[in-house]
Amino acid sequence: MASDSGTAVSVDSAHVGMKLQLYSFFGSSCSWRARIALNLKGLEYEYKAVNLCKREQFSPEFSKLNPLCYVPVLVDGDIVVSDSFAILLYLEEKYPEHPLLPCDLQKKAINFQAANIVCSSIQPFQNDTAVNYIEEKINSDEKFVWTRYHIGKGFAALEKLLKGSAGRYATGEEVFLADLFLAPQIHAAINRFQVDMSKFPLLCRLNKVYNELPEFRAAMPEMQPDFEKL
């Protein structure tokens, strides 16, 4: 679970041997995935807030950690990992408790596909960088047309992909990688982009189940130390 270290980004060079640090923004769906993984694995971490509204991701200190200037970034001693997918796979290797991947190869492949649909084919189209660009160059309405199109396309593919594998969770009776990507993405679709979810019954059902899990709830935006109403 997270402990707060204040709000501004600060990078200290003497972090070796310290507990895990997660550079995160409360409203970031990518950070949320990493927070769920840390919670599921029962890992204590220091919450290092990066305020995207104040553009702190572009600060010289933070861009040293991730030259792409995106959250999340995980610091584990002298190892720095940026990108939520890389962070989750890193955590899985180093901290095997509560595995994020099933042993069954087919199920594992479905988890990789579902995670990547969110990570590569949905989230990049709704990222602040993309959405702000559209708002600036075209108009505010167009950003909803654009994001809803890409979310809808990805969600339709996820419904098909998970149809045969879903149980209580995306790929059966246990929480795995796919679920960590789906929960924040479904939340963003509903709350940020007001997507009509009626065409995605499986994702709606999963969303209800995710909202009941303590590790998922503790990772929600409003539970983070840097939360503020936007």
Ligand SMILES: N[C@@H](CCC(=O)N[C@@H](CS)C(=O)NCC(=O)O)C(=O)O
């Ligand atoms: N593939 C990366 C994407 C990271 C990303 O897009 N992060 C967003 C927040 S969810 C961000 O930092 N946006 C800031 C910006 O667009 O300037 C990951 O999964 O971590």
